[in-house]
Amino acid sequence: MFAKGSLQLYGARVDLETITPDATALRALSHPVRLRILGRLRFDGPATATSLAQRLGLNSGATSYHLRQLAAHGFVVDDTTRGNGRERWWRAAHQSTRTPDEAEQAQDPAAQDANDAFNQAVAVVHTEGLQRAVEERPLLPVPWRAASTLSDWGLRLTPGRAQQLMKAVVAVVDGWEEDGEGEPGAELYQVVLHTYPRPGRVATEPCS
Template sequence: MPERQVSQVSPDPTALKALAHPVRLRMLGLLRVDGPATASGLAARLGLNSGATSYHLRQLALHGFIEEAVGQGNRRDRWWRARHEVTSFLGEHVEGEALDAGLAFQQAALHWQMAQMQAAHDGYARLPTAWRKASSVSDYTIAMTPEAAAALIEQIQALMAQALASAPPLGTPLPPDHRPFSIILNAAPLATEQTEPDQP
């Protein structure tokens, strides 16, 4: 399959704060992965009432994360779709309000990622052999300089971006042998319980 353009958004701090709400983050994820949905459909999946769901959808639309799916539904039953496939945030030079908003969003995303990893663990025994072979729970700790670590992350992200651009877009009917496959990357200097020695 030829590579396609992957749509991406880099929200400003105000929009990122709005997205950091855990319910909105889950809604956007569902719209990205499963495709367009109505407020009532999302409410049923998330265990919310339709009023609260509609409010969160309006907030996502206000900040440009979703839009009405033109040609689907009617005046009573509006369908919504995600506008972008990827959210970019928390660059290395951000400070102040942008840093605070990025960290709040990262905390919400981390909470969702941990839930996803636990769900994958819980469902492993039910996976077909081929998907068990493709699954992994791995961690690597390597002594590196900041420059070498940044270069490694850039290589990994470039590989992920290429795989994403070569894959069928999520939220559309997938070929029979395809399913959404989640790869969660968490990279940072190792946090330990050791305290730093007193400086002279």
């Protein structure tokens, strides 16, 4: 869910570009609040539990608890370069999260279950973000409204060609040159990709 460029403001300070968590860690991350917290740290930079709570509409106690859970599984770490000893600052440890590919998951039911739970949580967060964007759209300047879209296509494809399409779109976004931090009018721009066979059209496999 966390794409290229999500740490442009402090990318040099992350430990690794990507984390591929095991099933236990992925289950710990599969909570909409934790995904929102991690997303804020990746997009906006280091923060305290108090400031995150204010931005996300949470209480600081619950936010601290979720941060500790994220830290226990390696998603966030202390930012020891900030604070005055009274406040604990946190930063994201990685730019993005990736899950094992489908072939690996097929060999490990626990990994498959964890990935399914993760996808459910991601869907909740994406839906919330989209709803907020739609609500804010009428307030945006005309150029930004023109740069926003809610579009969908229905294509008849085999699984192999569908994967090719998905990878081609990802390659376009990954290769898109970003505007510099000093570029007038440049802002963080969200690109969210959802691809899937139309629900109800593909015969599903029986649950084991």
